[in-house]
Amino acid sequence: xxxxxxxxxxxxxxxxxxSSEKPSYDPGRIEPARQAAWAEQSAFxxxxxxxxxPATYIKPSSPFTSGNLHMGHVRDYSIGDxxxxxxxxxGDAVLFGFGFDxxxxxxxxxxxxxxxxxxxxxxRCGERMLAQMKRLGFSFDYGRAFYSSDEAQxxxxxxxxxxxxxxxxxxRDNATVDWCDTCxxxxxxxxxxxxxxxxxxxxxxxxxxxxxxxxxxxHLEENDRNLAELExxxxxxxxxxxxxxxxxxxxxxxxxxxxxxxxxxxxVFTPHGDAVGEARFVLLSPRHPEVERWAGDAAVAEQLxxxxxxxxxxxxxDASAVPVIDTGASIEPAGGGSLxxxxxxxxxxxxxxxxxxxxPSVDEADEAIAxxxxxxxxxxxxxxxxxxxxxxxxxxxxxxxxxxxxxRYWGTPIPVLHCEDCGVVPVPIDDLxxxxxxxxxxxxxxxxxxxxxxxxxxTCPRCDGPARRETDTLDCHFDALWLWVPAAVPPADxxxxxxxxxxxxxxxxxxxxxxxxxxxxxxxxxxxxxKALREIGxxxxxxxxxxxxxxxxxxxxxxxxxxxxxxxxxxVDPDELVAEHGADTVRxxxxxxxxPAKALNWTDGALRFAARFLRGLWDYTHSRIAxxxxxxxDAEAAADTAFIRERLGKWCDNGIERIGSDLExxxxxxxxxxxxxxxxxxxxYEKRVIERRGQLSREDHxxxxxxxxxLARALSPxxxxxxxxxxxxxxxxxxxxxxxxxxAVAASIGQE
Ligand SMILES: [Zn+2]
Ligand SMILES: [Zn+2]
Numbered sequence: 001x002x003x004x005x006x007x008x009x010x011x012x013x014x015x016x017x018x019s020s021e022k023p024s025y026d027p028g029r030i031e032p033a034r035q036a037a038w039a040e041q042s043a044f045x046x047x048x049x050x051x052x053x054p055a056t057y058i059k060p061s062s063p064f065t066s067g068n069l070h071m072g073h074v075r076d077y078s079i080g081d082x083x084x085x086x087x088x089x090x091g092d093a094v095l096f097g098f099g100f101d102x103x104x105x106x107x108x109x110x111x112x113x114x115x116x117x118x119x120x121x122x123x124r125c126g127e128r129m130l131a132q133m134k135r136l137g138f139s140f141d142y143g144r145a146f147y148s149s150d151e152a153q154x155x156x157x158x159x160x161x162x163x164x165x166x167x168x169x170x171x172r173d174n175a176t177v178d179w180c181d182t183c184x185x186x187x188x189x190x191x192x193x194x195x196x197x198x199x200x201x202x203x204x205x206x207x208x209x210x211x212x213x214x215x216x217x218x219h220l221e222e223n224d225r226n227l228a229e230l231e232x233x234x235x236x237x238x239x240x241x242x243x244x245x246x247x248x249x250x251x252x253x254x255x256x257x258x259x260x261x262x263x264x265x266x267x268v269f270t271p272h273g274d275a276v277g278e279a280r281f282v283l284l285s286p287r288h289p290e291v292e293r294w295a296g297d298a299a300v301a302e303q304l305x306x307x308x309x310x311x312x313x314x315x316x317x318d319a320s321a322v323p324v325i326d327t328g329a330s331i332e333p334a335g336g337g338s339l340x341x342x343x344x345x346x347x348x349x350x351x352x353x354x355x356x357x358x359x360p361s362v363d364e365a366d367e368a369i370a371x372x373x374x375x376x377x378x379x380x381x382x383x384x385x386x387x388x389x390x391x392x393x394x395x396x397x398x399x400x401x402x403x404x405x406x407x408r409y410w411g412t413p414i415p416v417l418h419c420e421d422c423g424v425v426p427v428p429i430d431d432l433x434x435x436x437x438x439x440x441x442x443x444x445x446x447x448x449x450x451x452x453x454x455x456x457x458x459t460c461p462r463c464d465g466p467a468r469r470e471t472d473t474l475d476c477h478f479d480a481l482w483l484w485v486p487a488a489v490p491p492a493d494x495x496x497x498x499x500x501x502x503x504x505x506x507x508x509x510x511x512x513x514x515x516x517x518x519x520x521x522x523x524x525x526x527x528x529x530x531k532a533l534r535e536i537g538x539x540x541x542x543x544x545x546x547x548x549x550x551x552x553x554x555x556x557x558x559x560x561x562x563x564x565x566x567x568x569x570x571x572v573d574p575d576e577l578v579a580e581h582g583a584d585t586v587r588x589x590x591x592x593x594x595x596p597a598k599a600l601n602w603t604d605g606a607l608r609f610a611a612r613f614l615r616g617l618w619d620y621t622h623s624r625i626a627x628x629x630x631x632x633x634d635a636e637a638a639a640d641t642a643f644i645r646e647r648l649g650k651w652c653d654n655g656i657e658r659i660g661s662d663l664e665x666x667x668x669x670x671x672x673x674x675x676x677x678x679x680x681x682x683x684x685y686e687k688r689v690i691e692r693r694g695q696l697s698r699e700d701h702x703x704x705x706x707x708x709x710x711l712a713r714a715l716s717p718x719x720x721x722x723x724x725x726x727x728x729x730x731x732x733x734x735x736x737x738x739x740x741x742x743x744a745v746a747a748s749i750g751q752e
Contacts, residue, residue: 022626023729025618027582027721034721034734035134043735044139048093049506056087057095057507059548060140061515062483065125065147066106069132071557071564071590072516074574075600078587079554079668080514081138082717086663087511088139089716089737095507097141097487100126102149104476105183105199108410112442118410119438122149132574136583137720144487146494148479153486154412155433156498157479160529162415162426169215169532170404172424176308177403179207184447185408186211208308212405212414212472214481219528219545220397224248226527226544235512235550237666239597243520243553244527249398251351254391258282258339261332266290269396270357276389277382279357280370282331283324284343287353287400294327294341304343319365322346326375335388337381342373351396357381399524404478409440409448411473419460419467428461434469447471480522481529484510484547499538509542512550514666523551552666554596561601572602584719585610591668591718613676614722617715620679621708621726624686628701638699641689645703648685652710655681656739659714663738668718675714682707705730713739 038044049055060080063073084096102122110125111118126147133140146153164170177186180197187197187204197204227244230236253271260266268282284291286308295304303325324344332338339357346365347356360370370376382389405414413434415427427434437455440448449455449471460467488507489498513523531545539545556563559570577586585607593606655678662671682704689700696704709730716723716737724734 022619022622025615025722027584028579030725031135031137031583031721034724035137038139039134041735042143044096044141045143046093046095046097046141050093054092055095055506056084056092056512057488057510058084058087059484059487059510059513059515060096060098061519062098062101062148062480063129064104064106065100065102065122065129065149066110067125069129069136069574071572071574071600071602073129074136074586075554075557075590076514076516077133077136077138077140078590078718079552079596079666080512081140081587082591082668082671083512083514083663083666084139085717085720086660086738089713090740095141095144095488096139097144099146099148099153099483099486100129101476101480101483102126102147103154103411103473103479105185105406105408105410107149108408108442109183109199111410115441117439117441119149122147135578136574136587139720141487144491146486146491148412148476148483149410151433151435152495154436154479156482156486156494157412157474158415158427158432158434159429159498160482161412161474161478162429162432163536164214164529164532165426167532167536169218169529170212171215172210172212174208175211175213175403176206176208177211178204180204183408185406186403211403212474213401214404214478214525214528215401216399216525216528217397217401219531220248220399221395222531222545223524223527224250224395224397226546229544230546230551233549237552237597239517239553239555240513240520240523240551243517244524247399247520247524249352251396251398253394253396255394256389256391258331258333261334264293264331266331266355268355268357269351269394270359271351272357272359272362273391273393274386275359275362276357276391277380277384277386278361279339279359279381280366280376280378281358281373282339282341283347283356283358283369284327284341285347285351285353285355286343286345287348288343288355289353291343294329295325295343297328300325300327307343307345317346317349319346319368320372322349322369324369324373326373330375333381337383338378339381340373340375340378342369344369348398348400350398352398352400354396402477402525404475405472406475407447407472409436409442409473411476412436412479413449413455414470414472414474416470417458417460417467418470419463419465421465422460422462422467425460425462425467431461436473449473477522477525481525484513484526499533504539505541508539509547509549512552512666513548514552514554517553517555519553523548552596555594555599557590557600557602559602564602577607581607581611582614582721584722585614588614588672588719592672593669595667595669613679614719617679617711618722618726620683621712622729624701624704624708625729627696628698628705631696631698631701634697637693637697641693641697641700644685644688644692645700648682648703648707651681651685652678652707656710656714660738660740663717672718675711675718678711678714682711710739713737 058080061076084094088094107122108118111121178192179186182200182202192204195203231241251271254273255267255269258266258268295301307323322344324342327341330338330340358366360367413436415434417425419425437452442448456469458467458469488504489501493501526547530539530542530547533539534542534545562568564571588610589606594600659671659674689696709732712723712726727734
C-alpha cells in the first residue's frame with residue numbers, strides 16, 4: 001500500500017495554539033482523559049457493518065472471573081486491541097467483544113477460600129477486571145460483555161445441551177471418570193495433569209458413575225480435513241495449528257478385515273502397512289464396540305471390569321506397565337495364521353477406541369507387550385509376508401468424547417429430571433432456564449445442590465409424577481463451547497435470538513481468535529460444536545463448520561524463566577505497573593518483548609525500553625512543534641533540501657507499509673520495532689538537513705511535523721493514549737488512527 005506521503009506537500013496551515021512551555025509526559029493525567037473521551041463518544045461501540053463494509057469480529061480469550069487480570073491477559077488483549085484498532089482505521093466494521101467464563105471450579109474455589117457466595121465473588125471480580133481493562137485502554141465494546149453465569153446466558157447453555165442431546169451429540173453413560181477426593185468432583189481429561197488435579201494438584205483416582213458426555217467422533221475427520229485449508233489461508237498461526245493436530249492425535253496407516261475360522265469379522269488397524277504379515281497379536285481397546293464378544297469368559301469379563309474401573313488411562317502410555325488382558329480367544333483368519341486377542345488401553349492412548357495389530361518386529365511398544373504375553377509367541381500371521389493381504393489406507397484419531405458433568409454447585413444446571421417411572425427425562429425447552437439458586441455458600445465438600453429440596457424436587461413432564469432434578473452441573477468447558485457467540489448478538493436481542501439473530505451471519509466466523517496456547521482444547525471442541533450446529537440448523541450458513549477464520553495463539557508470560565505464581569513470589573501485578581509507568585508503556589513493553597509464539601519472559605528491560613521510547617517521542621514531538629512556530633520562510637534553502645524531504649517521504653511510506661503488514665499478521669513485536677525505527681529515520685532526516693543548511697526551513701519543519709503525524713498514527717494501535725495526545729498537539733483529529741493509504745491521510749489533513 002502507498003501511505004500518503006503526498007500529505008507532506010499539502011501546505012501546512014498553522015492553526016496550532018502557540019505555546020512556549022513544553023508539557024511533560026504524564027500518563028497518569030493523559031490516559032484517564034483519553035479514556036473518558038472514548039467513553040463519552042462510545043468510541044468502541046459496535047457499528048455496522050454497512051453494506052459492502054468488511055466485518056471483522058476479533059475474539060479475545062474469555063477470562064475466568066477468578067480474581068484480577070494477570071500479565072497473560074494483558075498480553076492477550078494488547079495484541080487483540082492493537083489489531084482491532086488497526087482494522088477500524090482500515091475502515092472495517094469491528095466487533096471486539098467478550099464474555100466472562102464465570103462458572104466453574106476456579107470461581108467456586110475462590111469463593112470457598114473467602115467464605116463468600118460464588119455469585120457475589122464473580123460479580124466483584126468481573127467489575128474489577130472490567131475496570132482494569134478500561135484503565136489499560138482496551139477498546140472492547142463493553143456494552144456487549146456478559147457472564148456465562150447469568151441466567152439469561154446459561155439458559156442458552158441449557159438449550160445447547162438439550163439440542164445436542166436431541167441430536168445424539170450428548171449422551172449419558174456409565175463410565176470411569178477421574179475423581180478428586182479433595183474437590184469432591186469428577187474431572188475432564190484436560191483437567192488432569194500427570195494424574196493430578198489441575199486445581200488442587202492432589203492425586204486423582206478413578207470411579208464409575210453415570211456421566212454426561214459430549215460426542216466428538218462424528219466430526220473428528222472434518223476437523224482434521226479443514227486444517228489444511230485453515231493453514232493455507234495463512235490466518236492460523238503455527239502454534240494454533242499444532243495444538244489442533246496434537247489434540248486430534250491422528251495416525252495414518254492401513255486397516256484390514258480379519259475373518260476368523262467361524263466367519264466372524266474384525267477390522268484391525270496398524271500404522272505399519274508394510275509389516276502386517278509380521279503381526280503376532282491383536283490389541284483391542286476396552287472401549288471397542290465389540291470387546292464383549294471376545295471377552296465372554298467370566299474370568300476375562302471380571303478382569304475387564306477391573307481394568308475399566310482401575311486407572312486404565314493413567315499408565316496407558318507405558319507399554320511395559322500398561323494393563324493387558326489376554327482374552328484367551330484368537331482370531332484365525334481363513335487364509336491361515338492365528339492371532340491371540342488381548343485387551344489394553346494402550347490402544348486408546350495411541351489410536352483411540354479401535355483394534356490394532358501388534359507387530360513386535362517394527363514397533364517398540366508392541367515388542368514390550370509381546371515380551372509380557374506368552375501367547376504372543378505364535379507364528380507370524382502372514383508367515384512374515386504382507387503379500388496377498390488386502391489392505392486399505394486408513395487413519396485413526398486419538399481424540400475421544402469427554403465428560404461434561406461435574407458434581408459441583410457453581411455451574412449450569414443440567415436440564416434433565418430423574419423420574420422413577422420414566423427414567424431420565426429432558427426438561428422441555430419452554431421450561432428453561434432451570435435456575436441455579438444463587439444464595440449458596442459452598443464449603444468445598446460434596447455438591448450443595450443435592451441438599452437443596454427447593455432445587456431438587458420437580459414434576460415429571462411426561463407422567464406428572466414426582467421427579468428429582470439432576471444435581472450434576474455442566475463443566476464450564478461446556479459453557480465455553482459457545483462463549484464466542486453472544487458478543488455477536490446485540491444484548492437486547494439475546495433472549496429471543498441468541499442462535500438465530502441476523503447479525504450472526506455478518507460477524508461469523510470470527511475473523512481472528514487471539515488466545516493463550518492452553519486454549520487448544522476449547523477451540524477444538526468449539527469447532528466440533530459449530531459443525532453440529534451447522535447440521536442441526538442454526539449455523540447452516542457456516543458452510544465449513546469453522547467458528548474462527550483465523551487464530552493466533554500466544555505463549556504465556558513468565559518471570560525469571562518460570563511460570564508466574566504466588567507460590568514462587570514472582571507474580572507481576574499489572575495494576576502496579578500501570579500506576580507507575582502508565583498503560584501505554586506496559587502495553588508497548590508486552591508487545592515488544594517477544595513474538596506471540598515465544599514465552600514472554602518478563603523483565604524490566606522491555607519496560608524501560610518502552611518508557612524511554614514514549615517519553616522520548618513525547619519530548620521530541622513537543623520540542624519540534626515549538627521550533628516550527630519560529631521557522632523562517634527561505635525559498636532557496638527549501639529548494640536545496642527538497643531531495644532530503646523526498647527521502648523522508650520514502651522512509652515514511654516504507655515504514656508505514658512495513659508496520660501495516662506486521663499488524664496484518666499480528667506480529668506486534670515486529671510492528672513496534674518498526675515504529676521505533678521510524679522515529680530514528682525522522683531524527684536522521686533532521687540531522688541531514690542541519691548538516692547541509694545549519695537549520696530547518698519552514699518547509700523542512702512542515703515535513704518533519706508531517707512525519708511525526710504519521711508516526712503518532714502508526715503508534716496508535718499499540719499506545720493509543722499518547723498517540724492521540726500527540727495528534728492533538730500536532731493539531732490533528734486524534735480519532736483518525738493508523739494511516740492506511742493516501743486517502744485516509746489526505747482526508748485528515750482536509751479537516752484542518
Ligand atoms: Zn482437586
Ligand atoms: Zn415420569
